[in-house]
Amino acid sequence: MEMPAPDPKILERKPHLLARLRTVLPEDALIHDISETRAYECDALTAYRCPPMVAVLPASTQEVSDVLRICHEEGVPVVPRGSGTSLAGGALPTEDSVILGVARMNDVLETDYDNRIIRVQTGRTNLSVSGAVEERDFFYAPDPSSQLACAIAGNIAMNSGGAHCLKYGVTTNNLLGVTMVMMDGTVVEIGGAHLDAGGLDLLGVICGSEGQLGVVTEATLRILRKPEGARPVLIGFDDNAVAGECVSDIIKSGILPVAIEFMDRLCIEACENFAHAGYPKCEALLIVEVEGSEAEIDSQLGKIIEIAKRHNPVELRESGSAEESAKIWLGRKSAFGAMGQLNDYMCLDGTIPVSELSMVLRRIGELSKEYGLPVGNVFHAGDGNMHPLILFDANKPGDLEKCEAFGADILRLCVDAGGCLTGEHGVGIEKRDLMLHQYNPQDLEAQMAVKDVFDPQWLLNPAKVFPLGSSAPRRSA
């Protein structure tokens, strides 16, 4: 993966920069020794690493503003960082950059059940936002599988989703307001506890902008009352295509499940060996979960089972207890871990129209044979967000490159099927160079024009999202 060469002038002035940062940050918030900056050399896309020049851990919006103002004056690139769980290399530093981590900013600032909102500092982890409102049976809906670790900061930057967004939407649908620091240190407030922030929808464009428009330090999030209960049904099929048709029929029927998860044979077997969830041996497995009272759940699952039966399932298992539900989910939730036991893997994130499911799965199977690399599929079927996991051996020379080429083919396939490169993980560096497959130069130009407005010098999280060739004139300007 190509990254821009570090600017020697910036590297030379490191002592000067440190001296200036010391005037606004306590010593323990300033990390500059190579033995320690290494902790920030990568995110969850571990194939690419580069320690930053400096890492800072500010404790307030004011400190963030001071740091950005100084970096802006010094012309130093800044890479915002939450918990570093990005799968796209979104938080990968460059050698001449300052990592700005918000992990120390994790307070709850306001909980307001009457207005159904919570305001937090963005270093707070996703799960602990729900944790903060659990006492009153509320929760924060977007639930990335990484929710124990990932921060709201990263969720906003990536517009993260999760298994339950079929019903509740992704981050952007649950975000009401932010405090954001612009690259020059200006602090802006957008939105608040009201619906639909005034003026142009800046909140909408900041969410998902991968840390390139500003550093988000506080967020107002919508919280919801927990449903009375939830229960899944597990449905096995001996054909991927039939499972896909079943998904379509369920969606069309008017039932809105909270989740429809899909696994193919390789994943089913890996999960079964890993988690012993009692999964059947079959080609495709659906886990469909619905919510409500016991009676409502019974009635909805009844309808779903009726639909499923029309597709000749080889297995139909309705959960009868919390224990059985947990078991059904256990396998799915350990999918990444289970695949990791088999080999190194690369997790893709393309989205396709649900109607193209069987064609895309078939084609991925063919490509898998051509490349000689196995691939397992586990994904959010209700919204067509696929997660093909390509297995490879990082220690085998050439395997990573082969895997990346295979991955790129799959993502191009998703786009050609009417979908997109990434449904929830973001572009980062990983899909940067594929952007021109989905968008033409004018489309990208319009997006880069937004960046020009927020960060005219292109100092925030440079070399991400846009192909290097497309952004070069701006980055060097």
Place this chain on the structure above:
Amino acid sequence: MTPESETELAQIVAGLNGPVCIIGGGTRGAAGSAPALDMSRLTGIHLYEPGALTLVAAAGTSLAEVDAALDAEGQRLAFEPMDHRVLLGTRGAPTIGGVVAANISGPRRVQAGACRDFLLGVRFVDGNGTVIKNGGRVMKNVTGYDLVKLMAGSWGTLGVLSEVSLKVLPKPEAIQTLAIAVPDAARAVGLMSDALGSPFEVSGAAYDPERGQVFARIEGFADSVSYRADRLSELLARWGDITRPEAPDLWSDIRDVRGFADRAGDVWRISCRPSDAPGLAQKAGADALLFDWGGGLIWALMSEGSDLRARLGGFDGHATLVRSNQATRAQLGMFHPQPAPLAAIQQALRTRFDPQGRFNPGLMG
């Protein structure tokens, strides 16, 4: 200027030598005095997949055509766009592009989300006549910046929409409304907070002070609706007597603010933190009020020319002038002024997308 294709639209825009007003159905009261760029001939549903809950249509397609296509499959636009003709006395056929450009949502916004939350993709022509696409037709898409959201609610000031792609949802089998008598806004908002903070998926919560009633709506499968309506009634019983009115037009009347339609005065729309609503309503000194979104949306009928924003002072939210005469509109502006740094960002975005200021000049600051 009435383009019939996107290519023609792009040519027209590229050849402009002065400002234009972009008009869909012309029903939303945004048109200024510049020559019209009439979008009503750029029509057609390009794709509709009920099994994938997606619909793609040319921006000039009438809302009626979209609704009819969805209706035939038992689906709908869940964000419940209001019909401004009732309130503004405008004529014409609302277009889907107009709905999106103005981010029009109705009572269900409080539960299902706004128009922008259902918008999956756009194609538009910028001020240079360049065709730009963003997003697509799939439910989840974080590929690059989300210009889709930026275009929703931009009222044409960044570009002319040529195509929109929307997520649609099934129509519910049953609908039940509870009506609860309450004496004042404070209690009404308290009640609505209880309802919306319950697990019973309330899809509308409005308070009409003139009728002295709060309305709470539940939708879904019949057995589930009846169960939830019972449980919600138990929960809300402490607030007052509960009835279950059979009024088929109740929610469309709330959505369209029909109660203000034939009454003189300016109409304002205030988006606020719901619990602030009673206090704001008091400050407004309005002739009539209607509370939607659990109090998060206040419709205020004001005597002509009153500066509502001055009366409200600073608050968590914004006030839009929806109906007034031209002079008031010119004096107060339709949209709430933004704080300086945000106004600067918006102006800069506008200059980027529409360098010569061709589109709807004067509309959004």
